[in-house]
């Protein structure tokens with residue numbers, strides 16, 4: 001396969017690791033990145049090492065300058081004080097890199113350069129359900145013809161993307177949705193595990209994530225997970241200040257269990273014909289005190305074979321593989337598959353249970 005130039009929208013906990021993992025994959029050239037305050041573009045390939053060093057512990061999760069008395073709502077939720085973000089350089093995020101420059105229109109600036117970009121990985125927070133679908137609209141309106149891929153989690157967003165399938169198809173865009181770990185890797189594993197059966201009764205996904213770097217370095221992920229707790233939803237989670245999130249994490253002793261999560265594995269498995277939405281359950285445990293997983297990540301698919309046997313096929317991740325590895329390895333694998341499909345003229349919306357990620 002020829003080289004693939006790609007961009008990353010959002011260089012937080014996930015986006016930074018996407019760039020890092022891409023260094024270990026053949027043929028992937030990171031040419032553009034942005035966060036909420038800056039952009040860096042080099043069509044010959046960005047210096048990822050420099051970019052990662054400059055943004056280490058220095059993610060632009062909130063606006064650059066915030067009046068201490070005034071909460072500012074952003075796509076990543078409410079940030080009360082830019083001082084809450086660890087900073088190691090001049091400015092937070094991409095602008096701290098010598099390759100970066102400040103901008104107030106980061107996504108539009110990437111779109112303006114997108115005719116030379118094969119694939120765009122969207123690692124933005126999705127606290128407004130239509131945020132990522134609206135980003136897709138902007139690429140389509142600008143005449144982008146390439147791959148868009150996201151690692152979003154919520155079931156209802158897939159419907160919003162499906163509504164746009166025709167527009168994306170007409171534009172020549174191949175959109176791979178929900179292509180992180182769960183949904184993503186584990187959804188794909190469930191689709192494979194289901195192949196033994198003629199009837200699938202149940203798919204159970206149970207994840208364990210240990211993130212010693214905690215909320216500070218994984219703001220979108222932790223905030224969006226909190227929206228699944230009793231008493232919270234996406235709107236209330238979006239309105240929480242950083243301090244309130246830290247307090248919720250502390251109330252749980254740093255270990256939070258989630259049950260019956262609205263994870264798009266369900267709709268993605270249904271649209272791939274594996275089972276019905278209601279047959280899928282997703283839950284897990286997040287531990288922000290340690291990098292060790294609090295529980296083993298498993299996907300169990302229970303069904304009946306053609307010859308009448310009932311059984312459960314189980315796919316298990318090693319406890320030593322991190323969330324960063326299990327989100328970004330598959331996301332880049334699905335990105336490569338997306339580019340292959342795009343170059344073959346297949347456009348529209350695809351899920352991880354319909355594709356096999358490539359190396």
Ligand SMILES: NC(=O)c1ccc[n+]([C@@H]2O[C@H](COP(=O)([O-])OP(=O)(O)OC[C@H]3O[C@@H](n4cnc5c(N)ncnc54)[C@H](O)[C@@H]3O)[C@@H](O)[C@H]2O)c1
Pocket residue numbers: 009010011012013014015034035036037059060061062075076093106107123124125126151152153178179180181182183184217218219220221222224327
């Ligand atoms: N599918 C999976 O398995 C999986 C796993 C983990 C995280 N995720 C998802 O990945 C996403 C990112 O999570 P994270 O922890 O990296 O978040 P984060 O808060 O650490 O980073 C978000 C990044 O997006 C940037 N950003 C926010 N709004 C922007 C805007 N309007 N324009 C440009 N840039 C903007 C921020 O500056 C930051 O760089 C979340 O939606 C999370 O749910 C998915």
